[in-house]
Amino acid sequence: MDFAWSAENDAFRTKVCDFLDSELPADWQSIARHGPGSREQTEFSLTFCPKLADAGLLVPHWPEKWGGADRPTWEHFILGEEMWAAGEPRGGQYMNVNWIGPVLMRYGSEEQQARYLPPMASGRAIWCQGFSEPGAGSDLAALRTRALRDGDDYVINGQKIWTSYAGMAETCFLLARTGEGREGIAVFLVPMDTPGIEVRAIPSLIGHGDIHEVFFTDVRVPTSCRLGQEGEGWNIISYALSNERVGIPRYEMSSRELDAMVAELKARESFGNAIVRSKAAEAAMACESARMLVYRVVDERARGEPPGTAANLARVAVVEADHKVTDFGMDFLPDCFSGDGHPAFQAHHERAIVTGIAAGAAEIQLNLVARRHLNLPKGA
Ligand SMILES: Cc1cc2nc3c(=O)[nH]c(=O)nc-3n(C[C@H](O)[C@H](O)[C@H](O)COP(=O)(O)OP(=O)(O)OC[C@H]3O[C@@H](n4cnc5c(N)ncnc54)[C@H](O)[C@@H]3O)c2cc1C
Structure with missing residues (x-):
């Protein structure tokens, strides 16, 4: 077992860091303050991602055929770590790179691939993910948005909620029902300017215009x-989520915020206290545990193994690390978390509040760990 990065991995990380140093503007922290789903950051991504693509750093792990360079899975994660630690200048486009593109490569028709993959690989595509509905979040199979076949069209009616990026997205990766049960779910790639779609921002403490309700009224497509076959939707999203469960390496961001908090405490000569030091150590351990559990998932993927329970464990650990770090900051640097305090700590804190629910609730992951990892009966 070798935990060290190779010289090639180190060189790749340096290349990514150099790129960030040269391309992030002086006022980047004020842009990043609003979170990856904000209008500010989404707009920024539309100039940043094309440059990233030109440098060969947007989709290096994608096949050459689709604008990538067939680079190893590990490089994709190194890239993600540096992007998230910098505040995610790719905005919502990280979703294209991580899972929407790969899902289209696997399930898309030639026409869909030719239409959607090139704009993603060149950094000019904003998508949103229309899964959750009122009454269908953790229990996603309860979704009620319906797509009724009408000749060569479908007519879609229903409502989505908590949809990130919907305010600026051109296309929605939409789940809708064509029949009953899990077998009755299909995926649709819906242009957001189709008549009958209404997007309403939901005011929230995170970001500027981060989350939305999306209403579909007689939307004809x-x-x-349709992506794949009717009834194939559940398999498609299972594949998508297996890609995305560890798609956001927040442990790296948490770990660097913790370093910055410790540096601030040292500057204030407040890091000598034994309680402060032990709490910092606990938070550091949580970050490193999360990192190791995520690396296990990356290792499985790099070896071509099917996704197992490691991803569920890793996701819970990442959430816990987020919480430990922000709790540490709130306890010992409270002034940084109010008013004009410390923008990066505040941004981290706001995302940490929702990290255990966005992209699937942590409790649901614990249920899966209980069933699949500990072999406990369902509902025990
Ligand atoms: C910032 C943010 C961004 C989001 N972006 C998107 C997006 O872009 N697209 C999208 O489709 N969705 C998005 N979501 C929605 C997210 O996927 C859901 O919030 C999540 O799946 C939980 O669903 P819910 O909100 O309906 O909560 P519920 O499912 O009602 O859960 C409420 C609470 O009950 C707990 N709970 C529920 N069932 C169980 C159970 N069986 N056992 C134990 N505990 C349980 C949950 O863990 C949670 O704590 C986003 C959410 C947030 C917060």
Whole structure:
């Protein structure tokens, strides 16, 4: 077992860091303050991602055919670590890179691939993910948005909620029902300017315009918008989520925020206290545990193994690390978390509040760990 990075990995990380140093503007922290789903950061991504693509750093792990360079899985994670630690200048485009693109490569028609993959690989595509509904979040299979077949079209009616990026997205990766049960779910790739779609921002403490309600009223799309077959939707999202469970390496961001908190405490000559030091150590351990559990998932993926329970464990650990770090900061540097305090700590704190619910609640991951890892009966 070798935990060290190779010289090639180190060189790749340096290349990514150099790129960030040269391309992030002086006022980047004030842009990043609003979170990856904000209008500010989404707009920024539309100039940043094309440059990243030109440097060969947007989709290096994608096949050459689709603008990538067939680079190893580990490089994709190194890239993600540096991007998230910098505040995620790719905005919502990280989703394209991590899972929407790979899902289209696997399930898309030639026409869908030719239409959607090149703009993603060149850093010019904003998508949103239309999964959750009122009454269908953790229990996603309860979704009620319906797509009724009408000749060569589908007519979609229903409502989505908590949809990140919807305010600026061109396309929605939408789940809708064509029949009953899990087998009755299909995926549609819906242009957001289709008549009948209404987007309303939900005011929230995170970001500027980060989350939305999206209403579909008699939205007519051709059958060519369906991804895969009717009834294949559940398999498609299972594949998508297996890609995304550890897609946001927040342990790296948490770990660097913790370093910054410790540096601030030292500057204030407040790091000598034994309680402060032991709490910092606990937070550091949580970050490193999360990192190791995520690396296990990356290792499985790099070896081509199917996703197992490691991803569920890793996701819970990442959430815990987030919470430990922000709790540490709130306890010992409270002034940084109010008013004009410390923008990066505040941004981290706001995301830490929702990290255990966005992208699937941590409790649901614990249920899965209990069933799949500990072999406990369902509902025990
Ligand atoms: C910032 C943010 C961004 C988001 N972006 C998107 C997006 O872009 N697209 C999208 O489709 N969705 C998005 N979501 C929605 C997210 O996926 C859901 O919030 C999540 O799946 C939980 O669903 P829910 O909100 O309906 O909560 P519920 O499912 O009602 O859960 C409420 C609470 O009950 C707990 N709970 C529920 N069932 C169980 C159970 N069986 N056992 C134990 N505990 C349980 C949950 O853990 C949670 O704590 C986003 C959410 C947030 C906060």
